[in-house]
Amino acid sequence: MTNLSRRDFLKLVRDGFLVLSGALALGGVLRFLDFQPNPAQKTQFDLGSATNYPIGSRTALSEIPALLIHAESGFSALSLVCTHLGCNLGEDESGFACPCHSSHFDAEGKVTHGPAAKPLSPLRIEISEDNRVILHTS
């Protein structure tokens, strides 16, 4: 380093600035592309009066998609999005099947056949003061 000439030093500084400005521009472009213009996804769904879902009922709600369960112990809900890569699940005799990569879940949401590794996520249910069922997806 001691015999670094002035010319070499200036070349090094020039190259350093070129790399730095390139990195700054790249960072700017990446931030530019990372903007999220659309409003946040809806996470709260009003499912109507709780009396529409009698005890013992299991209701598949394909537009969320979720399964609303009304048991003796109260309301609960399962997400019907496959935990493997996010396809919508279809209902069959023994539970839920994923059309994309053949994962299968039982009626309680446990994995019965891979490739999915995680069970179906439970979703939070809230009963409002006027007895309406509100489902939260996050």
Next chain:
Amino acid sequence: MYFFILHLSSFILFPMPPSFFHHLHPPTIPTAQARWRHTLAAGGTAIFLMLILGVTGILEMFYYAPNPAEAALSVQTITYHVPFGGFIRNLHYWAAQALIVVSAVHFLRVIFTAAYGHPRRFNYLLGLALFVVSIMLDFTGYILRWDVDICWPLTTGTNLLKTIPVIGDFLYRIAVGGNEVCETALLRFYTWHIFGLTILVVILGVWHAFRVRRDGGIAVPPPQLRADVTRIPRDELVRREVLTMFIVSIGLILLSIFVPAPIAAAMSVSIRESVTESVDVRAPWFFLWVQQMLKWGDPFIFGVLIPSIILALLALIPYIFPQPNEAEIGSWFPKSNRLAQIIVAIIGTIIIILTFINR
């Protein structure tokens, strides 16, 4: 396209003063390596298909509306209402599928005739990059249909990005333009398809073709090792090119008349709301092998890691394996560097088997 062929065909019919088209070709090339059974005409056909894709793609842009509410309907307009619209869309579709096949054939030809060695190693990488970008163009083009059949391939394809450690979520947001595959994704795929990736293909393609000349033309042994030292003039080369274009054009026209490109019902604005039982859950054909592997388990390993390792392995072939024997360059299945040929043959066979066992 017709006039282009007509113009080139005049090379055969009338002697012409040297023009730009002459300039694109070397004055002479070795007879042995100029044969169809040597080149399989794959590289030239790929260029021709790209020209067709450019022209038909521009024509489609006059009607395509890149927003979620209108996209699928505008594709239906092109297909069913615009005069020759269905034909032009079919040409675009079939040229795109043929491009993947022809590029793969070109790649196999380069491997099995030992054409990848020094000094062509860098051009081999350019070619591989072109292949990857072509597949990305095929996938983004397929998404632009925005009908119900593209739902799950789009969902799983973009969700695969999320499985990449550390940068996954960021890559997903960059690709999709938000946190859910929704309205913004279509505009992003459109921009990548018609501009971002296309300009990359043009740059890489021109560079690739330029490097062929720069690296000494088609791969042949040095003159003293050649069995056949005769050469053909460029008029003969152009004659063969025009004949190839003619045959490829006839094939594409017949396919486009008799086998329509896939189209399904329009997707409503939200992906999840418009999916029904009848939806096609199969990936586009060139990704069926990945979809089959994804059934085996962890999406990152089977959907990202293994395809990346395969690509890296192919990219390293000219660099980590011994160089092919000089006398064998440009002849089929040379004895030197059998290992590279065996590895490519095994990978190719596995990909084909996976594609066919996927349902």
